[in-house]
Amino acid sequence: MAVEGGMKCVKILLYVFLLAFCACAVGLIAVGVAAQYVLSQTISQEATPGSVLLVVIIAVGAFLFLVAIVGCCGACKENNCLMITFVIFLSLIMLVEVAAAIAGYVFRDKVMSEFNKDFRQQMKNYPKQNHTGVSILDGMQENFKCCGAANYTDWGNIPLEPKGRVPDSCCINVTQGCGINFKVKDIYTEGCVEKIGVWLRSNVLVVAAAALGIAFVEVLGIIFACCLVKSIRSGYEVM
Incomplete structure (x- = not known):
């Protein structure tokens, strides 16, 4: 029992x-x-x-x-x-x-190495995709409060129009055209990869x-x- x-x-x-x-x-x-x-x-x-x-x-x-x-x-x-x-x-x-x-x-x-490579590739493709108004890369930059791969200066190597701008998603307060003639204090400066x-x-x-x-x-x-x-x-x- x-x-x-x-x-x-x-x-x-x-x-x-x-x-x-x-x-x-x-x-x-x-x-x-x-x-x-x-x-x-x-x-x-x-x-x-x-x-x-x-x-x-x-x-x-x-x-x-x-x-x-x-x-x-x-x-x-x-x-x-x-x-x-x-x-x-x-x-x-x-x-x-x-x-x-x-x-x-x-x-x-x-995983981080793969992300670094793919993020930079998406940056290169960004000018061709930006006409849709919505980009996965924009979403990442807004959600993670970052800009560029290593930092915001990475966008200087991307042929965006007008020259010298960053995507609007880099701005702390996102508005249409805020990435044109930006001030560093008004954008996120940290890179997204890290x-x-x-x-x-x-x-x-x-x-x-x-x-x-x-x-x-x-x-x-x-x-x-x-x-x-x-x-x-x-x-x-x-x-």
């Missing part, structure tokens, strides 16, 4: 962890989608270590949600096959998350830390699931 009562407790705890897994899965998907959206606005659409890492995070989140459902079904029906499947898949997910966390740390500087690069790296580290934290919770889930599998195999009644 003591074992039976203990297995009931383990089963309840497993349900709690499965609910936590579902929440973690939704969180991973949300963070991955949000970060992927930001990267798509700041980095070229080519496959990069940063973008690939985020795709892995989203895929892991979706797979974790499905695995949690399998675990719920296995625990509810006390199905040995489903519980073993749950343990195997959860172990694989944990290994992928740890690998993703390590990759996020290793490639944090690579400001946005720091933001990107910090968010990659947040995702990596979250993945490691979730992996720790999954270890506990695996332990409880293994205990339940052992109980089912031993033929104990846990209901």
